[in-house]
Amino acid sequence: MDRTADRAADVAPDTGPDTGSGVAPDADPVIETRGLTKRYRGGQLAVDGLDLRVPGGSVFGFLGPNGSGKTTTIRMLMGLVEPTSGTARVLGSPVPAAVRTVLPHVGALIEGPAPYGFLTGRDNLLRLDRADPTADPRTRRARVEGALERVGLGAAAGKRAKAYSLGMKQRLGLAAALLRPRRLLVLDEPTNGLDPQGMREIRALVRELASEGTTVFLSSHLLDEIEQVCDHAAVMARGRLLVQGPVAALAARARGRLVVTTPDPDTAARVLREHGAGGLAVEGERVGADAPPPDTELADLNTALVRAGVRVRSFGVERGTLEDAFVALTGEGFDVAG
């Protein structure tokens, strides 16, 4: 394993391009853990010395393959699982000690949502709202209708929940979390089991909520989901935090690939090799190589290709992705099956 994987690295917020998140780097953390660890009774070390910092106002992606410890972490943050050691603060208060004062400000969607199947979606929400002693009964209807509309369940509100698809149940769970204003939303794999359209809708909703100032902490095993929705991320593997920071800075750590498209791929590969390029791969008319070090003058490389008679159709460095960063950190592929 790469040595950098032995210690979680923080990526300095100001090293990457502007993420457009509007999150000040020194914003008070909404979630902060120190050495948070969970060893299950069977001896399984599910979370190992986690130092997590989620800035206020961020859309924070908690990324890792299945089994990397995301759900266990979320359960510790919500006071559902007792940590073996370490500390955690949510909205500035220690959990699990202060979980009763913290949780009313946190909307959580953990595990598969389990509405009452014999009740309609609307009646499920009315029931939940009624169970909340702080909810004003006079505004209950409006609150419930507002939450239903927000998640796109307005038209299906009168159907029994047992007739709902998984995606509709997921939305109903989100609507329940949105019945009162929340400072923090914690969503465990919110798009799991959804079709592409359902995924797009949930992602758009997450962005909308974030734009209103709610911090969103969402776990996912989907790299592209984190890149699309989140401005900050932490990457987990085997219970340990590999890296955290702004998504743009994380992706920038991966050097990306130099890609040349040409009808003369063999000559191009030879010239690149002669100029010290590593990781060469030829695929049809596409020649890829590890991106050269930042001090390399790309124009010189291009000139060398042309001088050698390579007809260059396109030439450039493709930006590194979070997946590249993950592979660089772990030396492994991002295996969603765990």
Ligand SMILES: Nc1ncnc2c1ncn2[C@@H]1O[C@H](COP(=O)(O)OP(=O)(O)OP(=O)(O)O)[C@@H](O)[C@H]1O
């Ligand atoms: N209640 C439990 N008892 C024993 N081991 C557990 C328990 N819950 C989870 N584990 C183990 O802890 C490790 C981390 O699991 P966890 O569910 O936190 O990971 P995850 O990243 O959320 O994965 P997934 O997306 O599959 O839920 C796994 O090896 C899992 O088998």
